[in-house]
Every structure is written in structure tokens, then in C-alpha cells.
Amino acid sequence: MSNAPAEEIPTEEIDLAAANHIIDKYLTLPGNLMPVLQGIQDEYGYVPKPAIDLVAERLNVYPSQIFGVLTFYAQFHLKPRGRFIIRVCVGTACHVQGAERIVETFFDKVGIGHAETTPDLRYTFEKVACLGACGMAPLAMVNDDTFGKMTVQKVEEIIAEYNQRPMK
Ligand code: FES
Numbered sequence: 001m002s003n004a005p006a007e008e009i010p011t012e013e014i015d016l017a018a019a020n021h022i023i024d025k026y027l028t029l030p031g032n033l034m035p036v037l038q039g040i041q042d043e044y045g046y047v048p049k050p051a052i053d054l055v056a057e058r059l060n061v062y063p064s065q066i067f068g069v070l071t072f073y074a075q076f077h078l079k080p081r082g083r084f085i086i087r088v089c090v091g092t093a094c095h096v097q098g099a100e101r102i103v104e105t106f107f108d109k110v111g112i113g114h115a116e117t118t119p120d121l122r123y124t125f126e127k128v129a130c131l132g133a134c135g136m137a138p139l140a141m142v143n144d145d146t147f148g149k150m151t152v153q154k155v156e157e158i159i160a161e162y163n164q165r166p167m168k
Helices: 017-026 033-044 049-059 063-072 092-096 099-110 152-164
Strands: 084-089 123-128 140-142 145-147
Touching: 017 033, 017 049, 033 049, 033 063, 049 063, 084 099, 092 099, 099 123, 099 152, 140 152
Parallel strands: 084 123
Antiparallel strands: 084 140, 140 145
8 A cells, every 4th residue: 555645645637638648558458557657657757646546547456556556666756856856875985975965055055855846846856875986976966967076066056057957
């Protein structure tokens, strides 16, 4: 059963046409739940609650079963995510090199904490485990861009730059 409290899941109005189209594509295939949920996440950037209800109805599965899948796999998100996903490594090498200071500076600059998204949907912030480039510790990423040997000043430069970037 889900470990995501229902009240935390947005129930906004969304256009379900794309979700219906994805379900159509996989409807008759066995094992279709995962590809349908992945397709919906690719389309919307997360899996909206109304889409979960739609999938349950059309694939004839219990919503609790769908929540079980969504909460088991880290790849799925139940809330809208930011245009820019900031990740700061807090693995051992990065920790030793001052990752916590980097995390706190991002918190200050962006105004959100771990696993939070800014109200304007520009940023989502996540602390993550070792990103596999410990020689460049402390390490941060924004989407697919990697920033090594992070300093407080670099955080400020990164935020200044990404604040200028278009949202689409
Ligand atoms: S501990 Fe940060 S990249 Fe390995």
C-alpha cells in the first residue's frame, strides 16, 4: 500500500488526453502497468493523481496497486518537479570536502529544502548519495550538468545563471 499520504498528492485539473493516448498504446499488452506509468511520467514530468485514477479504471487495477508501484520505484514522482533539478552529493568523499555547506548555501539561495520544489516550478532540490565522481568532490549537478569542486561562490554563480534560463 502507498506510503504517500493522500493529502500530499495534488489533485489539480489536468488534461488527460495524453494519458489516454498512452494507455491506448499499451492497453492490450501484458505487463502494461510499468510502461503506461513511465509514459505518463515522461509526458507530465510526474504521475498526476487524476492519471492514476484513469489508469486504475482503464487497466482494471486497484489504485493501491498503482501507488505500490509508484512508491516502490524511485524513478516515479507524485508531485510536479522543477524545470531544473539540483542535486548535491552528500556521499562520504563529498561530505568530507564540505558538502553540507554547499547544501545549506543552495537552501539559502533557492529557498527550498531537500525534496522540495519552488512554487514557480523552477527548481527541485535533492541531496543524493555518491554520484561516482568523488575526485571532483564536493559535487553538484543541475539536470545533466555536473559541477565539481563546489564552493559557496560557485553555488551563487550557478543560481545566477539558472535564474536567467528560460523555463521551456
Ligand atoms: S561521494 Fe560525492 S561523488 Fe562520490
